[in-house]
Amino acid sequence: MKLSQSRVTEQGHVPLARFVIDWIQFLNEHGEWTQPRPDFATDEWLRDMYKHMVMTRVFDQKAIALQRTGQMGTYPSSLGQEAFATAIGIALQNEDVFVPYYRDHGTLLMRGYDMSDILAYWGGDERGSTTGPKQDLPLCVPIATQITHAAGAAAALKIKAQDNLVITTIGDGGTSKGDFFESLNVAGAWQLPLIVVVNNNQYAISVPREIQCGAKTLAQKAIGAGIHGVQVDGNDPMALYQALLEARQRIQQHKGATLIEAVTYRLGDHTTADDATRYRSNDEVKEAWLKDPVKRLQSLLASLNLWDEQREQDWQKQCAKSVDAAVKRYLAREPQQPAAMFDYLYEQWPEVMNEQLDLLIDKIDRMSSSH
Amino acid sequence: MAEAIQDTHELVDTVLLEAVNLAIHWEMQHDENVVVLGEDVGSNGGVFRATDGLKQKFGFKRVMDTPLAEALIGGLAVGMSTQGLRPIAEIQFSGFIFPALEHLMCHAARMRNRTRGRLSCPMVLRAPYGGGIHAPEHHSESIEALMAHIPGLRVVIPSSPARAYGLLLAAIRDPDPVIFLEPKRVYRSSKQSYENNGEALPLDSCFTLRQGKDITLVSWGASIAETLQAADALAEHGIDAEVIDVASIKPLDMQTILISVARTGRCVIVHEAAKSFAVGAEIAAQVSEKCFLNLQAPVQRVAGFDTHMPYFQNEHYYMPNVQDILAAVDKSMKEE
Numbered sequence: 001m002k003l004s005q006s007r008v009t010e011q012g013h014v015p016l017a018r019f020v021i022d023w024i025q026f027l028n029e030h031g032e033w034t035q036p037r038p039d040f041a042t043d044e045w046l047r048d049m050y051k052h053m054v055m056t057r058v059f060d061q062k063a064i065a066l067q068r069t070g071q072m073g074t075y076p077s078s079l080g081q082e083a084f085a086t087a088i089g090i091a092l093q094n095e096d097v098f099v100p101y102y103r104d105h106g107t108l109l110m111r112g113y114d115m116s117d118i119l120a121y122w123g124g125d126e127r128g129s130t131t132g133p134k135q136d137l138p139l140c141v142p143i144a145t146q147i148t149h150a151a152g153a154a155a156a157l158k159i160k161a162q163d164n165l166v167i168t169t170i171g172d173g174g175t176s177k178g179d180f181f182e183s184l185n186v187a188g189a190w191q192l193p194l195i196v197v198v199n200n201n202q203y204a205i206s207v208p209r210e211i212q213c214g215a216k217t218l219a220q221k222a223i224g225a226g227i228h229g230v231q232v233d234g235n236d237p238m239a240l241y242q243a244l245l246e247a248r249q250r251i252q253q254h255k256g257a258t259l260i261e262a263v264t265y266r267l268g269d270h271t272t273a274d275d276a277t278r279y280r281s282n283d284e285v286k287e288a289w290l291k292d293p294v295k296r297l298q299s300l301l302a303s304l305n306l307w308d309e310q311r312e313q314d315w316q317k318q319c320a321k322s323v324d325a326a327v328k329r330y331l332a333r334e335p336q337q338p339a340a341m342f343d344y345l346y347e348q349w350p351e352v353m354n355e356q357l358d359l360l361i362d363k364i365d366r367m368s369s370s371h
Numbered sequence: 372m373a374e375a376i377q378d379t380h381e382l383v384d385t386v387l388l389e390a391v392n393l394a395i396h397w398e399m400q401h402d403e404n405v406v407v408l409g410e411d412v413g414s415n416g417g418v419f420r421a422t423d424g425l426k427q428k429f430g431f432k433r434v435m436d437t438p439l440a441e442a443l444i445g446g447l448a449v450g451m452s453t454q455g456l457r458p459i460a461e462i463q464f465s466g467f468i469f470p471a472l473e474h475l476m477c478h479a480a481r482m483r484n485r486t487r488g489r490l491s492c493p494m495v496l497r498a499p500y501g502g503g504i505h506a507p508e509h510h511s512e513s514i515e516a517l518m519a520h521i522p523g524l525r526v527v528i529p530s531s532p533a534r535a536y537g538l539l540l541a542a543i544r545d546p547d548p549v550i551f552l553e554p555k556r557v558y559r560s561s562k563q564s565y566e567n568n569g570e571a572l573p574l575d576s577c578f579t580l581r582q583g584k585d586i587t588l589v590s591w592g593a594s595i596a597e598t599l600q601a602a603d604a605l606a607e608h609g610i611d612a613e614v615i616d617v618a619s620i621k622p623l624d625m626q627t628i629l630i631s632v633a634r635t636g637r638c639v640i641v642h643e644a645a646k647s648f649a650v651g652a653e654i655a656a657q658v659s660e661k662c663f664l665n666l667q668a669p670v671q672r673v674a675g676f677d678t679h680m681p682y683f684q685n686e687h688y689y690m691p692n693v694q695d696i697l698a699a700v701d702k703s704m705k706e707e
Binding site for chain 2: 097099126127129130134135137138140142145147148149150151152153154155156157158159160178179182183185186189190341343344345346347348350351352353
């Protein structure tokens with residue numbers, strides 16, 4: 001085959017593939033439009049998003065307070081990532097499958113989780129993973145394993161010829177793991193109805209993004225898998241929602257899976273067991289606060305005359321009320337019975353386990369009589 | 372094997388490998404949610420041909436050649452099983468199962484517990500395991516104890532064609548995750564007649580293969596062959612050995628073993644896996660905890676060494692053989 005001169009580089013190489021990673025943003029950090037308002041972002045939609053974001057933040061603050069006062073276990077804050085959670089929450093349709101990681105409280109609330117269940121999960125009670133849509137997977141603590149489950153769920157939907165899809169989330173650190181690559185790879189090979197959303201909050205506990213990965217974007221990890229990759233401003237819910245809409249469209253048009261990198265910043269510690277001051281400067285965090293997604297959307301709403309001080313106060317009160325009620329429900333729960341650890345081990349109870357159950361019952365007797 | 376994969380309800384006479392194929396075939400025929408995935412399982416029918424003919428019959432949507440990625444295979448099966456499928460995932464050799472094990476241990480085994488029954492992982496992870504076929508490094512280890520230590524899993528090892536057929540059907544139908552380890556050394560070693568009728572055998576149960584009053588021999592998988600040979604040899608010397616095939620390594624049916632040992636007063640456990648911390652150690656511990664006063668001799672273990680499985684030139688020195696079993700029985704019988 002004769003190659004045209006223009007296709008050959010100066011070194012005599014023939015380019016076989018080139019790629020571009022697009023960036024999506026509608027709203028800059030000052031709450032100003034960077035491109036025309038998208039059709040979906042009606043007044044009501046914007047207000048609704050803002051309300052969800054504030055509710056998520058109020059919930060998050062209370063969860064941290066519960067941990068600090070010894071009323072809950074280790075908890076991973078979602079402070080600063082409210083736009084990420086709510087954009088996914090609004091993009092998910094009822095029949096879709098959501099496969100979360102562990103920092104998705106805002107999305108879970110929008111999926112119908114009872115707040116007190118989320119508190120229960122982090123409060124050491126397995127019953128916290130029982131609500132939400134039946135098909136959704138529970139929170140995933142190991143890193144990146146959930147992406148393979150999401151790929152499996154997406155394969156199941158495809159095999160069953162269902163037209164719903166799977167959205168899964170992962171942190172920036174998780175994109176360093178083999179499971180992540182393996183899942184993107186199969187999503188490309190099998191054309192799975194899968195959307196993987198990376199919450200690039202800049203730190204994998206203490207390891208910053210720049211020494212986590214040498215690539216310019218995390219979105220470009222899609223390229224090797226043959227799927228679409230895009231980077232969005234994760235503090236702008238419209239940007240992420242737009243990317244999710246396009247990703248859904250791509251699946252519906254049989255164009256395959258999408259990897260979305262949402263650039264956010266983790267304003268809090270990795271978890272309540274972490275101290276982020278050990279590995280990042282106050283100046284950096286101060287600067288990140290200038291990009292706060294809640295403040296940003298609030299500025300926009302105010303400039304559109306959709307929000308004011310009174311509304312803010314009313315909504316804050318409403319959020320506090322909902323959260324307080326959930327905390328009451330959480331604290332008032334009857335504790336799980338100790339034998340509950342045996343209840344769901346297997347569906348078909350192995351008789352051979354009876355002996356161990358008896359040991360527990362004896363132990364309970366001993367412990368209660370020693371009090 | 373393609374001719375063998377018929378849903379006949381008739382008596383068939385097959386080797387263990389074909390029994391695996393027949394069981395999968397039966398269940399795919401009768402449950403459209405059963406799917407097969409793994410590397411080479413499709414057109415190639417698996418490296419050992421356990422999935423031969425399935426893709427031709429059920430199509431690529433139900434028989435999926437996956438990318439070469441074991442963690443993915445384990446994770447895909449977890450995700451599929453949460454959405455109503457019953458995946459049968461194949462890992463080509465158990466030595467490559469480790470990347471997938473995270474998904475079995477952290478997710479498949481815990482999904483029902485974690486969600487209080489909202490979701491579960493009815494999946495089977497199949498893998499050929501064990502030594503004796505002159506395979507390269509990493510192809511011959513017996514790692515059943517690692518898996519048996521994980522709560523919430525079932526670990527099943529058939530030792531004959533009929534038990535492979537019945538136990539695999541049970542594993543696929545089980546509502547919880549099952550690791551099904553196939554002793555590849557006896558994949559094609561002998562044929563057995565059984566009815567291809569879709570009838571499952573019970574999990575969580577030992578099988579008493581031979582009744583005897585003098586000593587209890589406990590084994591599983593490929594080692595059952597040598598254990599039965601040893602029992603034959605013992606019979607010639609007037610020693611009546613009972614032979615128990617553990618079959619379900621986890622949950623472990625100790626009751627059958629204890630009743631037998633209480634009667635015979637002697638116990639020899641035979642397995643290929645390294646001796647220390649193995650399933651044999653668990654059985655010996657339970658026998659001593661619960662049956663000590665019935666014992667007429669210390670429990671003996673015939674096992675592999677706590678070494679790496681040697682390359683194949685020396686693997687026959689590692690694997691328990693009939694003489695090893697006879698020597699252990701001899702030791703046991705000399706004790707009063």
